[in-house]
Structures are given as C-alpha cells and as structure tokens.
Amino acid sequence: MPVDVEARVIRNTRLSSDYNVIALAAPDIAAATAPGQFVMVKLGRGSTPLLRRPFSVFEVLRTNGHIEGLTLLSKRVGVTTQMLFDAVEGDVVSCLGPLGKPYTPVDPPTEAWMVAGGVGLAPFATLTEVLRAGGTSVTLFYGARTDRDLFYLDWFRDRGVRLVLATEDGSLGDHGRITKPLERELHKGAGGLQPSGAAAGDVMIYACGPEPMLEAVAHVAARYERPCEVSVERVMGCGLGGCYSCVIPVRDGPMGHHYVRSCLGGPVFAADQIAWEAH
C-alpha cells in the first residue's frame, strides 16, 4: 500500500546545470520500493504546480544497514523539476509511493543488460543492487547527448557493473545512439551468446529512457529474440489509476490494441506487449 510522506530534503546534489539528485527522508517508501517503481512528488503549497509528478526511485539510502530515505534523479525541464533543482536541505517534498509494477529481476546464469537513455538511468541503481545481491552479471548500456550528461559511472563500476557508453556528440563511448553498441553486442553474441536464439547463456534486457529509444530497444531485442522489459514515461495525473491520462497502447491479439494505464499496468511492461506502431 502506498503512503504519502512529507519528506524532508536530506541533501540536494547538482550533477550539472540541469541534472540533480535529491535525497528525501522517506524511509518507509524506500524500504517498500522494488526496482522500477515510482513516487508521485509535489513541492510547494497550493495550486502551482497543482498536480504531482512521477519519478522513478533512484537510490535507496542506507546508513549502517539502516534505511534513511531515497533519492530521485531529476532533469530540469518544467516547474516541478526546477523546484527539485532549487530545493535545499530541510525543504519538504510531498512524496506518495511506492507505485506501479517493478522490473522482474533475473537470476544467474541469465545476464542482465540495462539500457538507459539520459534521465532514464533512474531505475537502474536499485535494479543493480537487487541483481548483484543475487549474483547476476550486469551490463549497463548508457547513452546521453554528451559525456557531461553521463553520471554515476563509478557508482555502477564499484558494484561490478560492466559499462558500455554512447554519446550523441561522440565525446565518450560510441558516437551515436546507445542502441548501436547494444545491437553490436547482441550480434557478436557477447557472453557466449549466439545471435537469434541459439544461446549458450540467456540475456534479459531492461530499458528506460525516451520512448523512441525504448521502441528501438524493443525492436532490437525482438530481432535477437531476447526478453525485454521497458519502463515508459507518460503524462501522469495521479499515479493511482484515477485519471486515465497515462495510457499506452498494449497489444490485444495480432492486430488490435487497447489503452492501458501505465501507472497500474506499468510503468514497466514487457516490450512485446506494447503496440509501438500505434503511437
């Protein structure tokens, strides 16, 4: 059951001129969160902004084994993200959660390949911790516009995650979209894999990022017959299934599709469930 917490800002770390990581004292939500779940956040009093905004839980903060709270990874694009960027220690943020369907972690010998685009890195810190605790080998494919927008690389390296990077300006890693190295590695059958099904070991792909990236990852995963889960981001009004705003077309037989509320049916969906062509 989700709870609504008036969470104190523990600290606010600016990663760049647009990105920040805000730590919130919401231990009850943090303790109940599974990787890929989200919270609905509201700052300030009154009607500006009026509605909450959804954020994936980024990290669960632990001090000496004790859960202190959670963090959110935010990119400044609108009113709420601006307020999150400007927040200072001691401010209060209304935080409702945890909400939504999480990712399905795999167990060894299946490998986990996480594909993140920009702020879509958010669900992969908690997913990494769950996967690594189970001994699963984890690779992070992480793309952004430029190297200055790639964050937490050491955090992932410290946890034994293999990094594959791409930037659109070529400043770090592959020059171009992150699907380029993803497809290359699937093609060469990394980790003892053969393309198209003849697998020595299996790979599960997890993706989060802009929808065109998710669609591209879904197509690549389908081509190499790898299971894939994507976390979608839609305009969300309530997070609890009340407003019917955040719908996404989900397959309904070979031809049809119907709209499913991504707050309840998602935000994590099996990639082949989504009717990408209906977008």
Next chain:
Amino acid sequence: MTTRDLSVQIGPLTLKNPVVAASGCFGYGVEYAHVVDLSLLGGVAVKGLFLAPREGHPPERIVETPAGMLNAIGLQGIGVDRFIREKLPELRDRRATVIVNICGSTLDEYVELARILSDADGVAALELNISCPNIKEGGITFGCSLTGTYDVVSAVKKVTPLPVIPKLTPNVTDVASFARASEDAGADAVSLVNTFLAMAIDVETRRPKLSNIVGGLSGPAIRPIAVRMVYECRRTVKIPVIGMGGIASATDALEFMIAGASAVQVGTANFVDPFIWSKLLDGIRDYMQRHDIARVADLTGTIDTTAREKEWISS
C-alpha cells in the same frame, strides 16, 4: 463532544455524509480501495459508462494549467456489462454507496443503461452524464439543449426506480434553466459543474497540448464560477443540488454547501491527495463543532446576503 449528524438527503437517497468522489476522477472506485475505506465516503460516482467499452482519445490526454488542469480522456471505459461483472461486486463488498455515471450517444442508450443498472445489485443512484465536453456525439448535446435535457431525464425516470441525477454542464448561458428543465422532467437532484470547455497551445510548436485539441478545465481555477452556478441553481429549483468544481479543502466544500449544495463531489483534488477524504470530513466536523451545527444538512443554502452590520475592529 456532541455527535454531529453528517448525513444528507438527496431525494430518496440518504448519504452518510456529503462528500462524494466525482465521476471521472476516481476510476471505478476499486482502484482506490487500498488507500481509502470506500464505505466512509458519502458516495462514489464511478467513471462514466457507455453500453459498450470505449478506447477514449489518444494521449496527450491531460495538461496542467494555472490552478487547474485540462482533460480530454474521451470516456475510456469498460462498458456496463464488465462494470457489473467485474467492479460492482467489489464495490458492494466494500459497502460503497455507488452512483453510476452513465452516458449515451442516443436517448435510447441512456434508457437501456438505466434499465440494465436498475436490475444490478448495489447501485444507489444514476448520474446522467449529459455534460462531457470531450466526445463528439451524445452526452453534451443533450446537456446543451433544454428539451434534450428534459427528454433524457424523463425517459430515464420512466424506466428506473433509482434516483436520477443529471450532471449539468457549465458551458451554457444559464445553467439554472437546465436545473429547472431537469426538475420539471422528474430529476431527483442535479449535480454541477462538469468541466469548462477550454484549450491550451504550445507556442513553440504551435500545437495544441491535448490530442483532442480542446478539453475540460477543472481544479481550483473554476471554483468561484462553480460556486456561483450552484448558488443560482439552488435559488431556481427545489430538488437538491450536488456541487463540485475545484474543491480541495473542507472550507471549499463548506462554501459550496452554504451556496446551496446538499452534497459535494471532489475530483481533481483526489489526484493531488488520494488521502484527502478523511481530511475533508474532519474539517467539516470541526466546523460544525465551532459553529455548533448539529446536522450538516442544516448548512445547505444558508448564505447570508443581508446587509453587513458595521463592526468594531479592534487591533
């Protein structure tokens, strides 16, 4: 502490308190059963139902505007059969007072829905959606014509023993005349307001912010207009008025009741705070305590418009 009577009478229907979840803002109610005890609400007005399932509009379906939001969902819904089969039993088990909001493209569809729901177990009242601004056919075309309103209300009344509550649109010149047409046709109450037809444009791309181009405005931005409309309807008709429009606190709910509402519905505020219900009820109880009001129903329409007396203001 004296017991305070929060019950209100909506025609033949007794609600345990005046706070009702507004249609279109609370799913089918069951979505919220894990955060709120549905039996504590005065009522649950479920999402507008057609006979058949509907897909609704493509996204984007909502956009935030100053102190409000626009929506153009397009009445996505599971249709009446699935509602009765899949949702109503749980609502009944949870002892919710269920108000089913119904919508048709034709008068016959309203009649058919009313017939079907009258036979279902666990429906307390029917709210006639003749005011949704987001669908092309039916609905609001009834709600924007006095004869259309009269015809649909009287046709539904003929086939159902359930209380019938037409939900009125504010997108007319004189909403009180629609309340009167409803009363003349035998409505047990009226509810108002549905959303205000509105739009928003992204100036960078020059594209509408909603896929449907236009949508309905709700939230605190519309509250003063809605209060005025409730006040006008209360002065025009004898049947109870259920007021709504941007209610986000007990004070807002009380304002509607003093203006003339016998009960209120809360919609957009539930998106912001799904735990709002107990806060609203506590706030109403606190007000009754402070003003020594034994029955909340006695508050309805008690707006004092007499000339103000001069008061000493001591500082």
